[in-house]
Amino acid sequence: MIALMRIKRRPVPNRTAREISIEVYRSLDTPGLHAHQGSNTLSAGLSGAIDVGHRGTTPVFSPTVSASVQNGLYPTAVFCDIPGPSSSTDEPGTGHGVNNGSVSVGMSVLPHGLDLPVGLRSRVDDILMEIRSVSSIISHLCFNGFTGVCKKTDNGHTAIEIDGKLIANDIKATLATEIYNMRNSTGKVPGLGVILVGNRKDSLSFVRIKKKACERVGIDPLVVELPEDCTESEVLDAVSALNHKDSVHGILVQLPLPSHVNEEKIINAVNVEKDVDGFHPINMGNLAMTGRSPLFIPCASRGCVEVLHRYGVEIIGKRAVVIGRSKITGLPTSLLLERHHATVSVVHAFTKNPEEITREADILVSDVGVPNLVRGHWLKPGVVVIDMGSTLVKDSNSTHGSRVTGDVCYEEAMVKASVITPVPGGIGPVTISMLLSNTVEAAKRAYQWTES
Structure with missing residues (x-):
């Protein structure tokens, strides 16, 4: 089985075509994948059959999905052709329709940094409007999820x-x-401070995953590692240091902590405006109370x-x-x-x-x-x-x-x-x-x- 549609938004700017293509390939890591690399173009596509059914209905779609990267820019187009039910409808202005048993969807993404002529810029704006219209149809075809x-x-x-x-x-x-x-x-980016106490394998793995995720989107991660036998005061000092560091906007204390460290005391010490885990009593209390909104x-x-x-x-x-x-x-x-x-x-x-x-x-x-x-x-x-x-x-x-x-x-x-x-x-x-x-x-x- 394969996904009906895999559409990615624009990736991080200033990445090479190869880096983007790897991400495209991974997103289409499914039997039926085909890929091609040219001198200035990298492309990946996917085709195959899928059985789609919901609450007793079992239509069959055979999607074809493709994405391409040219000259190191963003993916310039994503297209999906879906043979569907034999009905004939058309939504004015959406650039697609259901005719003769098929649905064709085209999506174009504006490459970063291009100074487009007014006429072409207008056309791009029209395409973006089409994307929004088409998205609702895709969601409907996929039973409210693409x-x-x-x-x-x-x-x-x-x-x-x-x-x-x-x-x-x-x-x-x-x-x-x-x-x-x-x-x-x-001239600034978000910063996340992570406090890791000890060397539990699961905690080390979770922190590694979070650090990598931060780096991929442009968040600056700062990991503070403390030994298993550190004192509670040392953990509190680490929290205090991150509380006062202007470049750190979120603080995460990797749980669980060693048994000799009071988790509640540590969590309460985190500045509520940096409590991105949402565990501070003020955030939890506001979540529970009608009419109030937690920061996180x-x-x-x-x-x-x-x-x-x-x-x-x-x-x-x-x-x-x-x-x-x-x-x-x-x-x-x-x-x-x-x-x-x-x-x-x-x-x-x-x-x-x-x-x-x-x-x-x-x-x-x-x-x-x-x-x-x-x-x-x-x-x-x-x-x-x-x-x-x-x-x-x-x-x-x-x-x-x-x-x-x-x-x-x-x-x-x-x-x-x-x-x-x-x-x-x-x-x-x-x-x-x-x-x-x-x-x-x-x-x-x-x-x-x-x-x-």
């Missing part, structure tokens, strides 16, 4: 698998452009709602069940869903009959770190499943001898769900992009800068 992969189970049921990496890449591309404009306007929303929770919005999942009035009540994910996610007017139930270790409560969910969110806790019979048909759990389990079939799995039994949930996040590759990448977004917002607030 970054998912539709999969069909043996019994014919189809669920949409959310591709968190594509969503994250889209967000990061937007942030990269915004940071580029900020640098041109102010915890990244995983914000990522959850971002995914729901991008896939057109209605939250208002829906029954949402959150399994877990941790201060990092479960609690803020339940509060955020309430803010979006869902009716929220929280399942925890002392809940009686969790299966019955979970079976009522229109939207299910789980993050307790118990592999395959949620089984298929816990779910009602059509439920939207957001699996935030992430646990390393032994797997003799894996080259590494282990694999990451979520809280939800994926194979069983696919039979019931309408939309589902995989583990890995679901919420995780989106969570990282939300951290970057919070950091950019902190910098904009500090510099009192808005993009014109």
Whole structure:
């Protein structure tokens, strides 16, 4: 199976054609990929068949997607031809239509730094308007989401698998452009300070991923490493130093901390205006209180709602069940869903009959770190499943001898769900992009800068 459409926004400026092409190739890393490199042109394309079905309908689309990079500029065009239903409709002014059983979509992106004549500039503006119009049609064709992969189970049921990496890449591309404009306007860029205590393998890996993500979009990362046996005072001193550093706009304390360090005291010491994790009591309190707005929303929770919005999942009035009540994910996610007017139930270790409560969910969110806790019979048909759990389990079939799995039994949930996040590759990448977004917002607030 392949994604119906993979469209990337403009990448970071001042990158070589080869660097951009590598990103294009990776985004199309699917069977059927074909690529070509010329003297001044790099291009990649994808073609193949996909079965798309939703709630009993199973039309078949055969998409062809291509992207090209010329002379080191941005991708100049992205096109998608989709043989579709035999209907005949046309939307005036959109530059596309459904005629004789096919849909053709063309998208053009303005290369950076070109001084275009007035006439051509006007045409580019028209194209950008077409892009906005076409996007709504694409979303409709893909059942309110253009970054998912539709999969069909043996019994014919189809669920949409959310591709968190594509969503994250889209967000990061937007942030990269915004940071580029900020640098041109102010001469400054956002900075993220990360405090890492000890050498836990998982913490080291998470910090490495976050640092790399910062560098890719133009955020300046500063990692402060402390030994496992450091004192609580030393951690507080590190927080204080970052609080007073003007070039650092966001502070992240990598959790968990060693047992002899009071996590609550450390988190409370972070300047609330730099609390990009959203864990400070003031931010959490404002999230919980009607009529108040937190400066920052915890990244995983914000990522959850971002995914729901991008896939057109209605939250208002829906029954949402959150399994877990941790201060990092479960609690803020339940509060955020309430803010979006869902009716929220929280399942925890002392809940009686969790299966019955979970079976009522229109939207299910789980993050307790118990592999395959949620089984298929816990779910009602059509439920939207957001699996935030992430646990390393032994797997003799894996080259590494282990694999990451979520809280939800994926194979069983696919039979019931309408939309589902995989583990890995679901919420995780989106969570990282939300951290970057919070950091950019902190910098904009500090510099009192808005993009014109």
